[in-house]
Amino acid sequence: MKSDTYIKRSNRPLQFYAVLFLIVLYVPVLFLPLFSFNDSIYVSFPLKGFTFQWYLELLDREPVWASLMNSIKVAVTTSIIATGFGIFAAKAITRYRLPGRGPVVGFIMLPLVVPGIILGVALLVLISQLGIRLSLYTVTAGHVIVCLPFAIATLIPRFEGFDKSVEEASADLGENAWWTFWRVTFPIVFPGILASLLLTFTVSFDEFIMAFFLSGTDATLPIYIWGQLRFPQAFPSILAMASIILVVSFILVFLGQWINRDAQSESLESTKNT
Amino acid sequence: MTQDNAFISIRHVNKFFGSFQAIKNVSMDIGHGEFFSLLGPSGCGKTTLLRMLAGFEAVSSGEIYIDGQPMSGVAPHHRPVNMVFQNYAIFPHLNVRDNIAYGLRKLKLSRSNRNEMVDEMLELIKLPEYGDRKATQLSGGQRQRIALARALILKPKVLLLDEPLGALDKKLREQMQLELRALQRTVGITFVFVTHDQEEALTLSDRIAVMSEGRDLQVDTPTRLYENPVNSEVASFIGTMNFFDGVVTSIKGDTVVIKVDGLGEVSAPAGKVSLLAGDSVSVAIRPEKFSLTDEKPDDVQYCVKGHLDNAAYLGERSHYYVRVEGVSQPVAVSAQNRNRTGEAEDRKRPVWLGWDSAAVVVLKDD
Ligand SMILES: Nc1ncnc2c1ncn2[C@@H]1O[C@H](COP(=O)(O)OP(=O)(O)O)[C@@H](O)[C@H]1O
Ligand SMILES: [Mg+2]
Numbered sequence: 001m002k003s004d005t006y007i008k009r010s011n012r013p014l015q016f017y018a019v020l021f022l023i024v025l026y027v028p029v030l031f032l033p034l035f036s037f038n039d040s041i042y043v044s045f046p047l048k049g050f051t052f053q054w055y056l057e058l059l060d061r062e063p064v065w066a067s068l069m070n071s072i073k074v075a076v077t078t079s080i081i082a083t084g085f086g087i088f089a090a091k092a093i094t095r096y097r098l099p100g101r102g103p104v105v106g107f108i109m110l111p112l113v114v115p116g117i118i119l120g121v122a123l124l125v126l127i128s129q130l131g132i133r134l135s136l137y138t139v140t141a142g143h144v145i146v147c148l149p150f151a152i153a154t155l156i157p158r159f160e161g162f163d164k165s166v167e168e169a170s171a172d173l174g175e176n177a178w179w180t181f182w183r184v185t186f187p188i189v190f191p192g193i194l195a196s197l198l199l200t201f202t203v204s205f206d207e208f209i210m211a212f213f214l215s216g217t218d219a220t221l222p223i224y225i226w227g228q229l230r231f232p233q234a235f236p237s238i239l240a241m242a243s244i245i246l247v248v249s250f251i252l253v254f255l256g257q258w259i260n261r262d263a264q265s266e267s268l269e270s271t272k273n274t
Numbered sequence: 275m276t277q278d279n280a281f282i283s284i285r286h287v288n289k290f291f292g293s294f295q296a297i298k299n300v301s302m303d304i305g306h307g308e309f310f311s312l313l314g315p316s317g318c319g320k321t322t323l324l325r326m327l328a329g330f331e332a333v334s335s336g337e338i339y340i341d342g343q344p345m346s347g348v349a350p351h352h353r354p355v356n357m358v359f360q361n362y363a364i365f366p367h368l369n370v371r372d373n374i375a376y377g378l379r380k381l382k383l384s385r386s387n388r389n390e391m392v393d394e395m396l397e398l399i400k401l402p403e404y405g406d407r408k409a410t411q412l413s414g415g416q417r418q419r420i421a422l423a424r425a426l427i428l429k430p431k432v433l434l435l436d437e438p439l440g441a442l443d444k445k446l447r448e449q450m451q452l453e454l455r456a457l458q459r460t461v462g463i464t465f466v467f468v469t470h471d472q473e474e475a476l477t478l479s480d481r482i483a484v485m486s487e488g489r490d491l492q493v494d495t496p497t498r499l500y501e502n503p504v505n506s507e508v509a510s511f512i513g514t515m516n517f518f519d520g521v522v523t524s525i526k527g528d529t530v531v532i533k534v535d536g537l538g539e540v541s542a543p544a545g546k547v548s549l550l551a552g553d554s555v556s557v558a559i560r561p562e563k564f565s566l567t568d569e570k571p572d573d574v575q576y577c578v579k580g581h582l583d584n585a586a587y588l589g590e591r592s593h594y595y596v597r598v599e600g601v602s603q604p605v606a607v608s609a610q611n612r613n614r615t616g617e618a619e620d621r622k623r624p625v626w627l628g629w630d631s632a633a634v635v636v637l638k639d640d
Contacts, residue, residue, distance in 0.1 A: 162366070168330055169363040171350040173377035173424065183376075187367045 032246060036239040041232060043239070054240040064241060067224035071205055074136055074220055078143040078204040083196045085144070086151030091185070093152075094159040105152075112149045119145070120213035127214065134216035142210035147200040154199055154260065158192030191259045198256035202249050221245070280339075281306040281464055282327070282432060287336035289322055289488075296322045298488040299336075304466060305480075309458050311467045313475040314485035315511070320468040321360070323485075324434050327466060328357045341431060355432040356425035360440065362417045364409045370396075371405040373420055377428045395423040398457070415446050422457070432464045439474065451477055472512050476500070484508050500560075502545060506637050509558050516605050517637075518557040522549050530636060532557060536600030537578055542634035549638065556637040561608035563633035566594055567626045574628030580605065585621045587611075596627055 039049035058064055093105060111119060123142050132138060166188075170180040186193075208222040215223055225241065228234045280303035289297035296319045304310045312320045325331045327338060329350035338345045340354060356377075365373050374392050383391070396402045399419035404412070409420060418438055425433055438454075439447045455478050458465050469475050475482050476496040483493040492504045503509035506517060520534035530544045534557050542557065549555065571577055580598040592611055595604035605627060 163361065163363065165359050165361060165363040166365055168350070169357070169359060169365070169424075170376070171330075172328060172355075172357045173428065174351045174380055175377075176349070176351055179379075183379075184365060184367075 029246065032239055033243040036236065036243045038236070041236055043235065054236040057237045058240055061237065063219075063224060064221075064237075067219045067221045070136055070218050071221040074140050074143060074211075075201045075204040077140050078147055079197045079201040081140075081144050082147035082151045082200045082204075083155075083193060085148060086155050086196055086200075087189070087193065089148075089152050090155035090159045094156060095164065108152055109149045111146055116146070116209035120209050123210070124213045134214055136215065136218050136220075138214040138216070139211050139220060142214045143204040143207055146207060146210055147203050150199050150203055151196045154196040154256075155189065155192045158189040158260070162188050195256035195260035198252045198259075202252050206245070206249065280304060281308075281341060282466070283339040284323075284327075285337045285339070287323075287326065287338060288334045289319070289326065289331065290334045296488050297326070297334075300485075300488075300490045301336075302483050302490055302493050304464060307462050307464055309455065309465045309467065309478055309480045311469060311475040311479040311482045312485060313469055313472060313482050313511075316470050318485045319488040320470075320485060321436055324357070324436055324466065324468050327432070328355055328434055329353050354430055355434055356428055356430040357434040358418070358421045358425055358436065358438045360436040360438075362414075362421040362438075364412075364417050364420055366410050368409060369405070370401070370407050370409055370412070370420055373409050374423045374427055376424060391427055395427050398426070398460075399423045414441050415450065418442070418450065426457075426461060426463070430463060432466060435465060435467045437468050437470070440469075440471075447474075454478065476512070484511060486511070502635065503558070503637070504546070506556050506558065506639055509635065509637065514561050514606055514608075515558050516561065516603075518559075518601060520555055520557045522551050522553045522555060524551055525549060529631075532636065536598045537576070540576055540634060541631045542636050543632065545636060547636060547638045549636070553638065556639060558635040558637055559629060559633055561593070561606040563629055564605070564607045565628040566596070566607050566609050567628065568623070570626050571628040575630045577626050577628040580625055580627055582621060582623050582625050585619065587619075594625075596625060598627065 034047075035043050036054055037050050037052070038047050039051040039053065040047075089108060093101060120142065123138075123145075127134065127138055127141075166184055167180055170184045171177075175183060206222060207220075208226065211220045211223050212226070219227065221241075225238050228238050282304040284300055284302050284304075287297055287300045288295065300319075300323065312323060314320055322331060326333055327340075327345075329345065329348060329352075333346065345353065365376065368376070371392050374395050375388055378388055378391065392405070393402070396405055399422060401416060401419060404416065409417065412420070418441075421438070422433075435454075439450050442450060451474060454465075467475075467478065476499075479496060481493060481495055482499055484491045484499065486507055492499060492508045494502075499508065499512055503512065503515075506515075509515040509517075518534045518537060520532040520537075520540070522530055523533050523539065524531045525544065528544050529541050530549055531539060531541045532555060534540050537557075540557065547555075565571055565574055570579075578598055580596040582594060583597045583604045584595040586593040590611060592609055592614075594607040594609065596607055597604050607627065
């Protein structure tokens with residue numbers, strides 16, 4: 001559409017920058033699916049031919065499926081726990097007049113900026129001090145800590161986006177805090193909860209460093225893949241696996257954003273209409 | 275109104291937000307079935323008082339009784355009151371029917387019974403076709419009615435309304451005022467109505483509490499508030515008022531004689547204020563209580579000569595501003611245009627102001 005307002009007019013350098021940005025970001029990633037269809041065990045140009053062989057080979061590799069199941073178990077548990085905690089944290093942060101709200105939020109967001117390797121070592125020290133055996137449970141605990149900031153960051157805009165007087169209206173119409181949460185708060189923030197579940201699932205599923213430090217004998221998928229890199233003949237099917245994960249992750253994150261897309265616009269609309 | 279038959283009784287209530295005192299020693303009684311308004315400028319504490327009645331804010335000291343029960347420590351969902359919020363607070367995820375039926379869950383009604391009650395309410399608020407609409411798709415006036423229906427379906431003893439008509443345009447607001455008043459008569463529930471619009475309060479209310487800066491200035495019927503304000507703050511907040519300075523010269527029974535700057539010796543009903551000779555007082559006269567004539571009038575008790583300063587023609591009446599020697603502000607006069615023709619009027623002519631002693635209100639401010 002032709003539009004000549006100052007803000008909307010097209011800007012060549014900016015468009016060029018955007019395209020370049022996307023290329024740098026995604027082209028390396030696109031090599032994964034490309035070579036996963038290549039009929040050669042060596043990852044190098046020129047490409048040899050097209051094959052589904054590596055994908056078929058995946059089907060026969062027991063340990064791949066075992067570690068995939070481990071990862072799914074950990075990711076499902078992590079996403080539920082992190083989102084559950086996230087709901088209460090987001091509600092507390094947005095609803096109650098907390099003294100020192102800023103520092104509290106900053107503290108919760110800390111795992112985003114603390115290098116994973118430090119967090120991983122710290123947790124490993126703690127867990128071995130407590131005498132707990134490393135297992136998928138310890139991996140899950142580490143993942144919850146890593147995922148909590150993502151959950152809260154996804155949920156806070158949802159909680160901020162709706163007018164707290166609807167919760168008061170519910171209390172006024174006779175419902176206690178529990179029923180008010182289930183009948184009003186929960187349905188209104190539900191898209192945010194779904195988005196948080198999808199996002200934390202993806203983060204946990206791909207997570208390597210925590211899993212590396214905290215897993216015992218049962219490997220998660222990233223750990224298994226890491227282990228297989230030593231064997232060249234296994235590599236192409238790892239590429240195939242990675243391609244599948246890439247596509248599924250992309251779909252999940254995209255779905256989450258799409259479900260939660262109206263968090264902002266809806267809150268704008270409700271203020272506009274009153 | 276005595277405390278015995280009061281339905282809501284507010285006793286010496288104070289409210290602090292930190293060190294800021296939003297409500298200052300407010301006491302008032304509201305009768306059963308009354309249409310009671312809280313009137314005052316924005317920020318005077320009307321919403322705060324209403325929210326304390328609903329239970330969303332705790333009183334800092336004092337006590338609120340509803341139907342004889344002290345309300346301290348009673349949660350909002352246990353109070354026999356329902357509220358219509360300033361922004362309506364319609365549930366955005368529910369349709370109109372479910373919004374209205376929201377409070378019925380605890381009554382454990384059968385489905386058909388429930389539908390019947392909702393249909394009745396939709397009928398009452400004149401939106402029978404709108405049950406399945408999404409609540410967010412409705413106009414301001416329609417949402418306001420849904421907020422009303424949602425509260426009324428629970429048959430509360432008291433309905434609290436926080437500037438429910440504030441967001442509507444003038445035409446719709448006037449229509450809703452009439453409907454609200456009719457509705458209150460039909461359902462017979464006590465209404466506590468918050469507004470900053472004095473005209474709205476005068477039109478709707480049985481009684482009005484005028485508030486300012488957290489205090490209740492006067493609680494009275496609309497006519498008494500207008501005709502017998504207790505102090506100059508109430509007098510100037512409700513309608514327009516001319517104020518003159520004066521000194522009491524003598525008191526005879528119910529009549530007080532005052533020497534008023536610019537108007538001379540004037541007698542007036544003493545009213546409720548206790549006065550002594552020599553007291554300085556404010557004398558207040560409403561603009562419509564003056565007569566304005568070109569010749570010296572002979573049908574009024576008092577008159578004074580002045581000079582027309584300005585005039586505004588408003589159709590059914592005109593506003594005049596008259597300069598009188600010895601009075602600092604021009605005197606506002608409102609006159610019906612009963613004998614007015616299309617001819618232009620001289621807006622700078624000498625005129626006579628006339629008034630009767632009954633029109634004079636004596637105020638003593640501390
Ligand atoms: N939760 C609160 N915290 C601090 N101050 C408040 C709070 N609620 C209201 N106030 C203050 O109390 C005063 C009265 O507010 P309010 O009752 O909303 O006035 P009104 O409804 O008459 O416009 C205002 O000065 C307002 O800033
Ligand atoms: Mg208010």
